[in-house]
Amino acid sequence: MSDMTDAAQSRLAKRLPLLVILAVAIVGFFTLRDYLSFQTLADNREALIAFRDANYLATAAVFVAAYVVIVAFSLPGATIATLTGGFLFATFPGALYNVIGATIGATAIFTAARWGFGERLGARLEGSEGIVKRIKDGIDKNQWSMLFLMRLVPAVPFFMANLVPSFLEVPTHRFVISTFLGIIPGAVVFTSVGAGLGDVFARGETPNLGIIFEPQIILPILGLCVLAALPIAIKAIRGQRDL
Template sequence: MTPNDTPAPKPTPLAIRLWPLYVIAGGIFAAWALGLFDYLSLETLRTQQDALRGFVSEHLFLAVAAYILIYAAATLFMVPGALWITIAGGFLFGLIGGTPATIIGATLGASLLFFAARTSVGTALHERAGPFVKKMERGFQEDAFSYMFALRFLPIVPFPVANIAPAILGAKYRDYAITTAFGIIPGVLAYTWIGAGLGATFAAGEDPNIASIAKNMVPAFAALGVVSLLPVAYKKLFAKKAAKLEGAS
């Protein structure tokens, strides 16, 4: 071995490179152990509405900042129940205040999850990806905007999957942040609006049928997902026609 021949550094073991998963799993376990999931319900808003609204009235800036951080943490740790946090945002801050606060919190948390997946977990998964995933990656990068908007709109795609998949498929963060912030607007508006009307619903002694409302919104979100994929379909169809014309000439 000559003096210039330096041994290649040993790759970091996979178990160590997957540390973000351990952090996320630890966060979810801690939330479960502390019983935080029990607070994500309409009953909590009903019983604590005076205290919560009183705090918002006296400490508006602090309440909004705390809400954004809570939403970001819930998104980062993939805590089930973000829907209830969105509704709570509408209940506490109204449609005008709750919508931007939720969008900021969700985008912040999704961004942190994106970077976590991109720096370690995503790299490890990408190295072990088969031909199908690599082919899907090429198609994704041809029109990343359309694909990422579709991930946000299609009801069958869970929110954590829409946050992590673009990082693994090589999306640029700028495109990811834009499609996240704008892609979640329809859903955020819908559930924040529900939350904004809870005060009157509680006063009337009624419970909103969240499941029925969500079911009615599925066709609209599915339509948005299909529309977002039209540019992809057009490009593929146009490319095939162009190839046929070139072959015939």
């Protein structure tokens, strides 16, 4: 009986970080949507600039920490945070701060999910048979390419790209490297939009977040997607020849 209790407590302890993340994400969704918004940034822009000018290093540190919290707890406002990075720090080093914050936050939720459920689910998938096992084996053989594709394709929600690898036994270093490098194109685009917010505020307009889907932006990103998918296609063709 004691062993069963200890085992249950151990499982609960492992799942607690992810459960806390989920709870905070739900609460944040309903309570922070009106605060982490473009209007909030517009209303506080002068105070933010003044604080940055007086305390640059502290502002950068607080900004990165806030970005980590937003991503780790899947709070609303990640896009606004990215724009703020550009508004406060220009495209560079703003994009670097955004990527660092997003990568650390993504790694936190990846680790929590893997510790709570990922290892157990991964073991079950590894021990499965049929199509499920074939899908997992296919992903295992192309982990780098799949990880980069999830980051580069704009249609894949960021939080899903954080959770799915935790269930597929992806090594942490691969997750971190692919996240950091894979989100750079999108981060640079949105950070550059944020860098131009001064003029947007002056005109009383809102930023054009659909810019990422304009041809001059989306085509190079799709080109990177093709490069990421190329190893998968080559392996598939070789596999068919070997049959």
